[in-house]
Amino acid sequence: MEQTFIMIKPDGVQRGLVGEIIGRFEKKGFYLKGLKLITVDQSFAEKHYADLSAKPFFNGLVEYIISGPVVAMIWEGKNVVTTGRKIIGATNPAESAPGTIRGDFAIDIGRNVIHGSDAVESARKEIALWFPESPVNWQSSVHPWIYE
Numbered sequence: 001m002e003q004t005f006i007m008i009k010p011d012g013v014q015r016g017l018v019g020e021i022i023g024r025f026e027k028k029g030f031y032l033k034g035l036k037l038i039t040v041d042q043s044f045a046e047k048h049y050a051d052l053s054a055k056p057f058f059n060g061l062v063e064y065i066i067s068g069p070v071v072a073m074i075w076e077g078k079n080v081v082t083t084g085r086k087i088i089g090a091t092n093p094a095e096s097a098p099g100t101i102r103g104d105f106a107i108d109i110g111r112n113v114i115h116g117s118d119a120v121e122s123a124r125k126e127i128a129l130w131f132p133e134s135p136v137n138w139q140s141s142v143h144p145w146i147y148e
């Protein structure tokens with residue numbers, strides 16, 4: 001089954017949106033396979049956003065991500081990478097549809113509350129970076145009530 005890496009950014013933690021965000025993924029039917037509250041340092045944040053290192057907003061982005069604790073998560077389910085991105089909404093909250101996390105809870109692109117992997121391959125890399133320890137192996141007992 002597919003997995004994705006989801007991170008509630010420091011603004012989401014500060015604003016008390018952790019429960020709301022976890023609830024959206026849980027209620028959809030995805031399975032929580034990893035979870036931790038963690039503060040990362042500059043070199044770790046730069047590694048996570050290495051693909052964006054040439055962007056003019058890179059330094060500000062790194063400052064934002066290291067400015068407070070984040071909630072790092074692994075979520076699992078069918079098409080969870082693509083569907084997770086739909087639940088999150090467009091990068092710029094000004095363009096995120098109402099009903100999406102960014103559409104409902106964010107205003108500015110540099111304070112957009114949440115990160116989600118953009119592809120299966122980047123999800124694999126991000127999970128390896130953020131969860132070097134072995135993930136807990138558990139199966140949900142409601143699986144047949146969600147999947148046909």
Ligand code: ADP
Nearest residue numbers: 052057061090091109110111112114115116118
């Ligand atoms: P996404 O997070 O939707 O995958 P990107 O990978 O393009 O989007 O960008 C990573 C993060 O960098 C965004 O979520 C946002 O926090 C920040 N960002 C992207 N574009 C800008 C910008 N033009 N100005 C400021 N921050 C930006």
